[in-house]
Amino acid sequence: MSTRTVTVTGQGSTAVAPDTAVVRVAAVARAAGLAEAFASASTAAAQIGVVARRHTVEERIASTGITVWPWHDNQGRQRGFEARHSLSIGCSDLDAAGALLDELAGEVGDALAVDGVALEVAETTAARDRAVAAAYADALRQAEQLAGLAGASLGDVLAIAQGGSAGGGPGFRGMDAIAASAKLEPGETTVAASLSVTWALA
Known part of the structure; x- marks a missing residue:
């Protein structure tokens, strides 16, 4: 049976x-020439790295993408090139992430794009x-x-x-x-x- x-x-x-955060930002630059746009974005990305190292460890700062493409105006006419260097920055707590964003806005300025902040549990x-x-x-x-x-x-x-x-x-x-x-x-x-x-x- x-x-x-x-x-x-x-x-x-x-x-x-959540008690930790991953800040996703990018350095963005436009210029008439490709090389100039790329160089400007690279300079801004380096500045992002300098600021990030004040708020987290080196191992939690990573480039996630670098792109350069033609930039067109509203009429579809090419005006130059736009370069973008994206980074992911992990912070050990939310206060550090907030302070990081404040400093990036002040020191990188208009070259900064904030793609988002993911809140996580360590x-x-x-x-x-x-x-x-x-x-x-x-x-x-x-x-x-x-x-x-x-x-x-x-x-x-x-x-x-x-x-x-x-x-x-x-x-x-x-x-x-x-x-x-x-x-x-x-x-x-x-x-x-x-x-x-x-x-x-x-």
Whole structure:
């Protein structure tokens, strides 16, 4: 006689405040000639690097792209070239990211383009553990309800399978947040877990 079982999927989540930030900026320059545009963007990118080193470590400053293309006016006539040097700068806390943006605006000026600020959680292990525990509790609640409806009770756990985070990863409220004051508000992120659990029915 085969063992009767019940399998349910439990969901759990926990909220965490982001505590680090990745600032994405670019040095942008326009000029009549390609070489002049490229040189101006390179000079501004170097200045971004100087400012960034005051707020983070060298290893967290990275170039993410360099492009140069023809620049056209509103009538479609080519007026020169535009060069763009994009960088990603990781900061250990939100205050450092805000101070970085303030200094970049003041020292790089009109050559600065801010592409966004991604708020992140440096350590998610504890939050994921809480989410997994909540997911198991949810699975247990469902299984007990189903077993009761079937006139049975739960026996041993036969199998547990852990799914990925809901939505493919943490979702941030206030992600890409930037204000004129460069005061970054952390909001919160939800770390989620999913568990599929099989119990024997007694």
